[in-house]
Amino acid sequence: MPSKLMQTANPFRIRNTAAQDTVVLASKGARWKRWGLVGGGVVVLAAALAWVVMGWAAGGRSFDASRVRIATVTRGDLVRDLAADGRVITANSPTLYAIDGGTVTLQVVAGDVVKxxxxLAVIDSPALRSRLVQEQSTLAGLQAEASRATLDVTRARAEASKTIDQARIDRQAAERDVERYQRAFDGGALPQVELAKSQDTLKKSEIELQHARQDASLKQQGAQLDARNKALLAQRQNAVVEELQRQVDALTLRAPFDGQVGQVQVAQGTNVAINAPILSVVDLxxxxxxxxxxxxxxxxxxIGVPAQLxxxxxxxYPGKISAVSPEVVSGEVTARVRFDGKQPPGLRQSQxxxxxxLLDTRSNVLKVERGPFVEQSGGRYAYVMAGSSAQRQPVQLGVSSLSETEVLSGLNEGDRVVVSGADQFGDAPRVTVH
Structure with missing residues (x-):
């Protein structure tokens, strides 16, 4: 009994937890909430998987955006111009050479202004001057022979005239004899034989007159030919003398135009060889x-394309292209631009x-910044940005200026194009740029 009373009297005594456990039946709302959480996790996982797949589809390789340059396709005027740095050169700067060997005496120094x-300089060439004197003597002899040949023509003409006159007189005498013998024969005082003999003499004198005229003509022609040959020899020798005189005169180097003495290539008193350069003259x-x-x-x-200097x-200052080199050296072509009108004052060579x-101007065209992609693949492909991916697609490019390139097809206004750095993509169809 006491134990039972003690048990009843202690209110804080807990025998077990059976009285605390209560079975609760799950409601429909709780089940849907749980399934919603599971579905949300599946959606998140699917989105992550899709992002990974899209990243894989966008290219197996990705590149840093700082390593590429991207430009936007725009529409506007494309000015094809060409800018270059050049140096001033003289269009007319001949070098004067020694016409013959000799000692040089300079009359000017580099930089002198000349008219x-x-x-400018004098070359002492005794050999050339001696040759000139010899040829001049030869010319004088040939001219004397030509004059003598001319006198021979006159004398031959006089002798021929004398021969013809003598033959003419003989004919006239024979003709008078025939007339006299004919009257005597008609009067019966002269036999016919004598008349026939006088007639033969007349015919002989006529033949002699005819031959005298022919001989006179031939002698005159011969004398004229001889005189002509002598005159031609004299003319030939005169040409030799004139050439030597020109060379002797050329021993004194003179300024070919108003200008300035350029580079002097010999020292005072130098003995130079033939065709040695002496100095140059610059046409300012x-x-x-x-x-x-x-x-x-x-x-x-x-040639003739306008330029601006x-x-x-x-x-x-306006200018025009005056010459274009036909060869390419180290990837460049040399051209010359001539001032079209006035030129800046005080220009110096090599300045x-x-x-x-200005090559061309095209209005209202699609254009994009020029970059290395123009030369890659011959300008037939370009990488166009779509979000963070760059897709390789065919394009057709037109003319180019120093900073822009015309787009004929394959791109639209507003497209973003990788203009530099696409060489590292390795012709991949699609890459990621981030």
């Missing part, structure tokens, strides 16, 4: 600018100048 015809009124143009623009250059002061050549 046309001024003596005719300067050109020599520029080097990239090979890709060479086909667009032509800018000096150190910034003032532009630096900027040239801008």
């Amino acid at each position: 046309k015809g001024d003596a 009124s005719k300067f050109e600018v020599e520029i080097k143009v990239p090979e890709s623009f060479a086909r667009d250059l032509a 800018t000096s150190g002061s910034g003032e532009p 630096r100048m900027s040239a801008r050549i």
Whole structure:
């Protein structure tokens, strides 16, 4: 009994947890909530998987955006111009050479301003001067022979005239004899034999007159031919003398135009050989600018294409292309630009100048910034950005300027194109740029 009473009397005594456990039946709302959580996890997992698949589809390789340059396709005017730095050269700067060997006496120094015809240097050539004197003596002898041949023609003409006159007188005498013998024969005082003999004498005198005329003509022709040959020999010798005289005169080097003495290539008193360069003369009124143009623009250059030249002061001067080199050296073509009108004052040879050549202007065309992609694959493909991926697609490009390229097909206005750095893509159809 006491134990039972003690048990009843202690209210804090817990025998077990059976009285605390209660069976609760799950409701429909709880089940849907649980399935919703599971479905949400599946959707998140599917989205992550789709993102991975899209990244894989966008290309197996990805590249840093800082390693590429992207430009936007725009519409507007495309000005095809060419800018280049050049140096001033003289359009007319001949070098004067020694016409013969000898000792040089300079009359000027480098930088002297000279007028046309001024003596610049004198070459002392005794051998050339001696040859001139010898040839002049030969010319004098030939001219004397030509004069004598002319006198021979006159004498032959006089002798021929004398012979003809004598033959004519003989004929007249024979003719008078025939007339006298004919009257005597008619009067019966002279036999017929004598008359016939006088007639034969007349015929003989006529023949002699005819031959005298022919001989006179031949002698005159012969004398004239001889005189002509002597005159031609004298003329030939005169040409030799004139040439030697020209060479002797050329021993004095003279300025071919108003200008300035350029480089002097010999020292005072130097004994030079024939055809040795002595000095150059610069024409200060005719300067050109020599520029080097990239090979890709060479086909667009032509003589007469307008250009604009800018000096150190910034003032532009009009010009035209005057020459284009036919060969390519180190990927460049050399061209010359001539001033079209006035030129800047105080120009000096080898002075630096900027040239801008206007090749063409095209209005309202699709264009994009020019970059290495123009030369890659011959400009037939370009990588176009779509979000963070770049897709390789065919394009057709037109003419190019230094900064822009015309787009003929394959791109639309607003497209973003990888213009630089696409060479690292390795012709992949699609890559990721982030």
